[in-house]
Structures are given as structure tokens and as C-alpha cells.
Amino acid sequence: MRKMNRNQAVVCGLGILLIISIFISIRFGRYPIPSRELLGILLEKLYPAEKFWPDQVEIVLLNIRLPRILLACLVGCCLSAAGAAYQGVFQNPMAAPDVLGASQGAAFGAALAILYYRSSTFITFSAFFFSLLTVALVFLISRRARGKSLLALVLSGIMISSLFSAGTSFIKLVADPTDQLPAITYWLMGSLAGAKFSDIIFSIIPMILGLIPLLLLRWRLNVLTLGDEEAKTMGVNAQRIRLLVIICATFVTAASVSVSGMIGWVGLIIPHLARKLVGNNFIHLMPASMLLGAIFLLFVDNFSRNLFTTEIPLGILTAFIGAPFFVYLITRKGESF
């Protein structure tokens, strides 16, 4: 068997760290669950045994805490994977999952849904739909633009994003300030509070459909960062692979944002942190970003639900942690991007 190299070891280590983090996170909460009862409940699902814990504990664990923890991992994983993928296809280390307007589109969709119906399923669905619609629109516009296709894509992303964000602002203006406006504002700040298993069921299919191709195409992503013409001379159909990667990354971003609201920074800083750990080769970078993103968002969400008596929205926390961390990354001596 081939010896494992350093980067593979790091990726395996992150996987183990994620599993440990999940177990730690389950124990912590407003309603602490002791390890003994936790193991009991989980094992009982495999081997029916006599219950020695109150029903309340089981309900808290299975219906409230576990869905939330799983969703935090999934969203963190998806946003980081999408960020890493976009950085590759745009040959730009500053690209983030919402560079093509996926987040702003989702925000508009969610705000619209909150204005007319208040069912949470409908909000999620509308956010997902508008997110995909926005990116499709950006793509169609950039096709008609003259000049460099990559630049046209990024520019139309910025334009359409600001258009939809203006739309969101307008909805906030006309929304009922007693209940609709706070709901919209809260959604925009991003939160996993109230995560249900139905959220996971809704989002997991597009997430997996997007994540698997991103993992399989990760070697080609390396070649794509060299530019279209060079990639072509090396036998890679740059345009086709880019389109495929953008579709997948958009899918996972839309699925994440529609269940969690706007959570900034994760898609930008986690890939960079992963670059510091395993280098720029997507073979290791993609899985490392996914695992690291899951761990990061899980921890941030733990803070969000445990730190104060009222929950702090995730978007605020990720910015509080993300911005100083990014300043540290770019000012650190010795290495450049």
C-alpha cells in the first residue's frame, strides 16, 4: 500500500475532528444531555433496549439538537466547497459563493415569501428558486456581453446582485413592521434556530447532487486556474468544465442559503484556511475545505446557541470571527497568496 502523505493525513485528521466535534456539540445546550443518556438513546435505535432516560431528553436530542447540528455541518461544508470552487473557476482568490448573486437572489425570494405567505416550507422553497433564477439570469446576461467572458460573468453577477438587493430593500419598506419586517431582517442575518429534519430532507438532495461532481472534478479545477487557453492546450474543455462547476456550486449554495439564511464569510475564509493547511491543489483542498467548513460552522453555531440567553444570528458571528481572521491571514508575514 502506498504511504499516506502529509496532506492526506491532514484531511483524515479533519474528518476525525469533525466526528469528535459533532459528539461534543450534541452534549452542549440549554438542556444538557449527559454522555450516558446520549449513548443510550443512540444505541437504542440500533438495539431496542429498556429506556432509563426521560422522554424529554430524547425529544430534545432527536427533534431539536441533532437536526440543527447536522444542518450546521452541511451548510458549512457546502458554502466552503462552493467558495473553493468559485475561487478556482474565476482564477480569483477573493471569489465567494455569492459572487454570482446566489445569496442576494435567495434573500429576495425569502423576503417575498415572508411578505405573502408565512409558511416556513414556502420560504425555503422560494429562496432556493430565486437563488437559482438569479444565477441563471447572470449567466444569460454575461453570454450576451462583449469582451472577456470571465469578467463579464463577474460584472453581471455584481449588477444582478445589487438589483435583487434593491428588491429586498423595497420589500422591507412595504413589509408590516410589527411581524414581517423583523422576520425578514432575522432571515437576512442567517440562523439555524428552529432547524427541522424536513429542512435537511429538502436541502440534502441538491447538496449531494452538487458536492459529488465538485469532488470528482477537483483535479480539472487545478488546470482551469491556469486560464482557458492554456487549459485547452492541455486537453481540458475549459468552458464546459467551468459551466459544470458553476452549476454544482450554485446548487449547493442555493440549497444552503435557503435553509440557513445569509451566512457570509464562511465561503471566503475557510478555503483560505484550508489552503494554508494543505496547499492549493484541489485534490486535497476540496475535501479539506468541506470538512473544515463543517467544523467551523458547527462551532460558530454552538456559540450562537450557548453563549447568551438570546441567540445571536450566525451571519453576525461569522463576520465577527471572519473579518479579524482574514486580516490576520493577509497581514501574516512570509507567505503570499
Added chain:
Amino acid sequence: MSIEVANLSFSYGDRLILDRINFVAKDQELLSILGPNGTGKSTLFRCILGLLSKYKGKALLNGRDIRKLGIREMAQYIAYIPQCHYPSFNYTVFDMVLMGTTVQLSTLSSPGVKQRKLAESALERLGILHLKERGYTQISGGERQLVLMARALVQEARILILDEPTANLDFGNQIRVLTQIKSLAKEGYTIIQSTHNPDQTFLFSDKVLAMKDGKVLALGPPCQVFSQELIHQLYGIDVELQSLYDDKARVCIPKSIIEAGSPQRFCS
């Protein structure tokens, strides 16, 4: 392996860039394209590489129209070595070379043991195995050029196209890179390169294509093609062409400098 270009013309809008270019490059042949900046050398390369297709005339690879070949098939026959550049992300030298093997892989797979061995042997052949774990953007320009050549070798294409391989290199690295190119041609590679140094072109090429303003001025073995008139036509500079070592080398000396220089600057 051969590349044949017949009556190829290309224009951007109204501007004619290439005007009825004709040449053939065969096995074991090192063809150098000599011409001033902005004369269409890069455009010609992009036509041959299949990156541009709206040209008149023909570009043939082993007798087949390049426009009708797929991206993958092209990469199996022709490898391109760009001028050294800075990519957006700093890959290790080894990863950079490994990327050349992509054409052998199916779309969803990654390089395996066979590709890694190939990359190692290419690095060794070019004498840069010790750079394997270094960052591509942190090595010198000459080393980067050799890395790009190693990347082209693992692509296992028999035709190499090099865009000014010695640009930005110091004299020692220029000769080292050109020597490697020459030995590759001897091994049977067909090589087309663009260049700016007439002396080195004479020393290292089997065939020279002199181009100006999109037109071919001369085509043939260097000893037939090189003359004072040609250098004047190409660059607008009057030179003295000196033949050395039984005409194995010819060097250009700009006349105006010699004639204008004050005597004490020269040791006599």
C-alpha cells in the same frame, strides 16, 4: 508528425494580422520563427493550437484539418509551452508538472501512480527534480521555463510549440533552455518556437521562418536564410554579419554602434 500551414490568413476585423503564411514542420525538426514584436507570431501559434478558428487557408496536423480535431485529440498531438507566467495560485512544481498528464485521464479521475512516475522522470530529465516540492511562483524564471517544458513532456505529445522560451532569461539559462530544446528535437519531437535573438536562432534551429507584418519574408535552413538584408528588413537595423567556426555560427553586430563609438572605448 507534421504541421503544415497553407495560405493561412487571419484578420481581427479589418486589420490583417497574418497574410498567406506557408510552411511545413516535420519530424525531428526545430523550426524557429523570427520576427519583430507584434508581427503575428502568437496569432499564428493560436491558429495552429486550434484556439482560433476563423482564418482563411489551412492548418493541417498530419494532413488533417486542425479545426476538425477535438480539444482532447489536439492535446494528444501538440503541447504548448507558454511564456513563463504567474498563475493565480501557487502550486508546487510537482503539481504543475502533473497537470500535463490531464489529457490521459478521464474527466472525473485524478492522476495516479503512473502519472506521478511520469512527472518525476520528466523533472529528472530536465535536471530540476530537486525543485519538486518548491512553489512554482517562488523559483526563478529559467526554472519556471523548465517546469513548463517538463509539463509539456508528460503530456506525451510529439509536437511542441514554444512561445519565446528564452524571454526574460539570463544568458546562461537561455543557452540551457535552448540546448534542452535542441536535444528534444534530436529525439524526434517536432518543435516550433518563436524567438528574438538572431545569433541563437542561427545556432540552434534547423529551419527559420522570418516574418514581418504578417508576411513570410524567408523560409529555409539558417545558412541560406540569414543575411544582412534579412536582418535589415526584419528589424530596420544595419548589421555586420560575421561568420565563425566555418560558418557554424553567424553573429550580428549592429554597424551604427561600431561606426559611432569613440576609439578609446575599444581595446585594440
